[in-house]
Amino acid sequence: EDQVTQSPEALRLQEGESSSLNCSYTVSGLRGLFWYRQDPGKGPEFLFTLYSAGEEKEKERLKATLTKKESFLHITAPKPEDSATYLCAVQGYTNAGKSTFGDGTTLTVKP
Amino acid sequence: DTAVSQTPKYLVTQMGNDKSIKCEQNLGHDTMYWYKQDSKKFLKIMFSYNNKELIINETVPNRFSPKSPDKAHLNLHINSLELGDSAVYFCASSRLIGVNTGELFFGEGSRLTVL
Known part of the structure; x- marks a missing residue:
């Protein structure tokens, strides 16, 4: 069964203080790894898809990377508006169409 | 303009009642x-439904019954509500082809709050 573990559970940063969120996964044949952002009271918003180890994707202050066992979401010089819960999900070839989510990391960026 | 819309946003009800949540997407997924x-x-x-056909049915009590009248709509009906059903229910959609099925739009x- 596919599994996703995210750490830390919560992260508090000062504005401008860069850091990384971790997503460790177990899947039988990775079809894709996905990052989402969820604001309070809203649905998750898709950020990135990573397909294979070594791949990187960037969007503004966010950069996602992928290895064979984990993915990192690097946040460079974060701003208060980056505060949200970041969710990681995987799809394997044996469970095509079914995304397995982690519990998320709640990021708080203080001004 | 909303891509995936679901109603109602809040439901508060008593145990044993039946409730429905409606979902519509205008993304052409x-x-x-x-x-x-x-x-x-x-x-x-x-x-999960693909073009009105049920393709994923996880271990969910049969009190939960989804219905898809067309590929743009997916509703959820819940019978005999229990306290443990209290949660946030999200509707999502995705393209069918390739790995893009993992790019979900919520x-x-x-x-839902069951008292």
Whole structure:
């Protein structure tokens, strides 16, 4: 069964203080790894898809990377508006169409 | 303009009642889903429909019955509500082809509280 573990559970940063969120996964044949952002009271918003180890994707202050066992979401010089819960999900070839989510990391960026 | 819209946003009801949540997407996607998010933010898939056909049915009590009248709509009916059904229910959609099925577009959620 596919599994996703995210750490830390919560992260508090000062504005401008860069850091990384971790997503460790177990899947039988990775079809894709996905990052989402969820604001309070809203649905998750898709950020990135990573397909294979070594791949990187960037969007503004966010950069996602992928290895064979984990993915990192690097946040460079974060701003208060980056505060949200970041969710990681995987799809394997044996469970095509079914995304397995982690519990998320709640990021708080203080001004 | 909303891509995935679901109603109602909030439901408060008594144990034993029946309730429905409606979902519509205007993205032209073929696949729609229901996810449940518990108080710890854990998102778990319940059902998936592809062009009106049920393709994923996780271990969900049969009190939960999804219905898809067309590929743009997926509704969720819940019978005999229990306290443990309290959660936020998210509707989502995705393209059918290739790995893009993992790129989900979510609605804003329907928070169900069972008293």
